[in-house]
Amino acid sequence: MSDTIKKICVIGAGTMGAGIAAQVANAGVPVLLLDIVRDPADRNAVAAGAVAKMLKTDPAPFMSKAAAKLVETGNIEDDLARVAECDWIVEAIVERLDLKQQLYAKLEDVRRAGTAISSNTSTIPLGHLIEGRSEAFRRDFLITHFFNPPRYMRLLEIVSGPESHAALVARVSDFADRQLGKTIVVAKDTPGFIANRVGTFWIQAALNAAFELGLTVEEADAIAGKPMGVPKTGVFGLVDLVGIDLMPHLQKSLTETLPKGDAYQAISTIPPLIGKMIAEGYTGRKGKGGFYRLNREAGKRKEAINLATGEYRAVVTPPSLPGAAAKGDLGALLALPGKSGAYAWAILGQTLAYAASLVPDAADDIVSVDTAMKLGYNWSFGPFELIDKIGAVALAKRLADEGKPVPAILTLAGERSFYRVENGVRQYLGLDGAYHDIVRPDGVLMLADIKLSSKPLAKTASAALWDVGDGVACIEFTGKMNALDGEVMALIGKAIPIVAEKFKALVVYNEGKSFSAGANLGLALFALNIAAWGEIDKLVAGGQEAYKALKYAPFPVVSAPFGMALGGGCEILLNSDAVQAHAETYTGLVECGVGLIPGWGGCGEMIDRWRSNPAMPKGPMPAVAKVFETVSTATVSKSAAEAKEYGFLRPSDGITMNRDRLLADAKAKALALAEGYQPPAPPEFRLPGAAGRVALDMAVKGFQARGLATDYDGVVSGFLADVLTGGEADLVDTVTEADLLALERKAFAKLVRDTRTQARIETILETGKPLRN
Known part of the structure; x- marks a missing residue:
């Protein structure tokens, strides 16, 4: 068994398979992409066409045009034997058990012994997939469930069987983590695994309740969106995004494979309106429209469907939720009178109870469930973090009062929270009733963890300086969107003598949604409106002075950007000795x-x-x-790789694929530069x-x-x-x-x-x- 993965074969060049192949190429690893022969005159047309399409797709599956050159295309009939060249075979064909099993039978004859084989299935249990396969095949088989689009979605659910070789699973997991940038969640071999099982239940519960309570789609999304920590699309907007026609397929798969007594069976239904929409081509954004549509005949008017009549009308912004309910106070949200509070409870009560019932059936611990939902569905908080906001006792009592089952884990928690911080370490409640430390993977360093057990070395209203260990300090931006202002420049001024006296190196890093949106334009506009020209001039001069002080400091400075690094956020990269960028860094002088x-x-x-x-x-x-x-x-670059092409990053600057590893990688780069460092x-x-x-x-x-x-x-x-x-x-x-x-x-x-x-x-x-x- 090879200890390294140097080449990968992806079989199936549909949206998911092609996207997985692109992400492998983004990691700098050669990939062989195979699909069926449709045109005898151009036998590789399906796979080659998928690559060509991805080069024109926005958002782009490839991080750079150069990455596409690492994808070699072929077909299953002529090139299947070439899987012997590969260290990992990813099957991503259509979700049909018979076709997958036929492919596996062919792979038995041509693959190298010890080569990892995984399926990207989202619905079919592992046990069904490997029926009839040899012992050697079963040992090398696992499920690697990527989320769409594979470049941008960080979650990877991994399912192994009782016969899966532990070292092989560990090798695939490590590669996916470090080189593909995925956060690995270990799931059990149960239908839908974790994220899709909870997510599909949540969507179904939300749709059902909106129909039953007579809400408009705008009202439903306003309640089931931001106040619950869900992306602003809400539920109806999300279904439009992923495709309304996907719902019947997910429903069919889960109802056929889940136990008869599973709570999803009781709520699983496709309302007649949705069936009618699919039949008429209203499948969401990829179709003529969905629950929302853009009416081009009416001057691109945004419209929403009436759930009662099926007719479209102009979108109506619902009244804002009152105070605390709008700001994520779930107790206040659930206490709202009328349809708003009833709808919030219909979603949260059912979904949180369902998620709580899945431990340990679908996952070993609550952290896996929360991570899966945060990364797979972009929730700000996982189900158990949401329960902590409500209180396990309050949730259990309301369920019991309504005659609904109370999951055992809620009873186990009682008055306790599912998460706590003890001695500077975040812990979770285990099924044994004891708290356990949340252990990061080897090589992961998070500033959030450091902040639990330490205080800043220096601080201003918009930035802070932290000791991140081993003689390295870290400047963190803390303002809204990590915008840069005089308070940031003041912190830089404070930091330089501290680092020079007590540390070897400095990193510039934070854990916001983006590295920095640039200069604080709101503050600048305020100054402009009162003609405070001196303050503007002072900010420009102060920024120049601070950035050049970093550039010529007697220690190395390594910036670690991610997400947006715009304007002044880009300029701090340009003035750093080196950059260790997350692969998804969008930087430019705007x-x-x-x-x-x-x-x-x-x-x-x-x-x-x-x-x-x-x-x-x-x-x-x-x-x-x-x-x-x-x-x-x-x-603006659309990736760190593209940032090198534009000159925002040097050829020698590093790229980290996994966001959680960025600080550790930047720290290592800073320490490497510290030996014998001389300013430029x-x-x-x-x-x-x-x-x-x-x-x-x-x-x-x-x-x-x-x-x-x-x-x-x-x-x-x-x-x-x-x-x-x-x-x-x-x-x-x-x-x-x-x-x-x-x-x-x-x-x-x-x-x-x-x-x-x-x-x-x-x-x-x-x-x-x-x-x-």
Whole structure:
């Protein structure tokens, strides 16, 4: 049995199989993608077509175009023997037991002994899949249930059988964790496993109750969405997203495989309206519409279906829920009078009781259930975390008062919570009635855990400094959307002497939803409205000073971005010694979109990156032109791999696939740099001057003539061109880093005083969309 997975075969090039293959390629691992022969003249057309389609899909399954080159396509008839080249075979064909078993019989004859074989099934028990297979096959078999889309959904449910080889399962799990970026949840071999079993029950309960209580789809989604920690789509919006036609298939699978006494059997039904919608092609976003639709004949009016009549009407925003109920207080939500409180209870009472009944039937512990729902369905809180918000006693009492079964685990908990923090360690309640530490996988370091048992070394209103062990400190942004302001710069000023005296290195990292959305535009707009120009100028100068202090600190600085790292959030990456980025990092200098230019050193850092790129032609103009193209169009990378292509990351910067491993990887990189560290020397530039500026202005005019740039885009780009080409400097002059920073400040100060920039800032804050003025 091989100890490493160097090549993978995916059989089945449908949406899931192709997506799995793409994620394998994203990890830098070669993958063989096979499917059936449909066209004798082009025998690989199905698999090859899937790859071609993914290259055009948005959101993109591939993290970069280069990753697609790692996918080799073939067909099951001609190329099945090539599975012998692979260390893991993933079966992702149609959910039919007979077809899967026929494929497995063929694999028995061609695979290498000890090669892992897994099914991506979401409904068929493992025991059924391996009926009739050899002992060797059964030993190497497991279920790896990915969630769609495989690149973006972090959950991977793994199910092994009683004969599965433990070392093989561990090898697949470790690969999926470290290289595919998945959080592994071990599930039992029960129908629907964990996430889909609870999730399907939750959706069914919510749909049934909306019909029974006479709610509109908007009312239902307002209650079953944000107040419960569910994505803003709510339930009806979610069903539209995944496809209404999927519901009958899930229902059929679960009702056929779940025990007769399972609670899902009692609520499983497809309302006549849903059957009618499917028959008429109203299958959700992929069809003509669903519970919601965009009526193009009525000027793209958003409409919702009337659950009683089946007729569409204009969407009506329901009244806001009162106070605490709208902010996630489940007790207040359940106590609401009338239909609102009744609907909340119909969902939560049934779903939480059902989830509680599945331990230990579907999962060994409550943590597995909560993790599965948070990562598989994007819930902010898992079922047992939600029960803690209500109280196990209160939930059990209401169930009992209504004559409904009370799950044993609720009785076991009694007055206790399912989770607690003891001596700085988060613990969960086990089935033995005792609390157990939540143990992270080896190599996972979470700032949330560190914060449970320590206090910050320094703190301001928008940032904090933490000791993350082994001589490494960590700057954490703490403001809304981790926006950057004077309080962040003040924390950087406090941190540098502390780290210099007591630590070896510094990482910049946090565990918010994104690394940073950039400068605090709300604060900037407030200052603009009262003409506090001095405060704006102070923020720009303070940011430059803080970022350059990090760049030239006597210790290495490693930034660890994830999600959005925009504007000033990108500039801190550019000023760091190194970056360890999560694979899903979306970074860029977006200031031109709001009528500004990068003001915290981004212009010089980007020129320095591109002029040192071996592929860049020599001379002062090529690097400047490349930076101008990227920054003037507010280009944002759609992955960390793409960020390297744009120059936001260096070729040497690291990429971490698993979000939970980012801090540990960044810390390791910082410690590696600390040995014999010397700060960089300030760069000097030869820039193209007036001639280069004319060339850039001509390029902008060309875009304006084609309608690709507005009049004010031209103004903003003109200021950017002035900075990038060196201002008044001539081609023979040496431009220092300080000179470029001064040019940034000067251009920023003029743009921020322009009412057209102020209109752009106001619009982006109000609508989240750029103003094209």
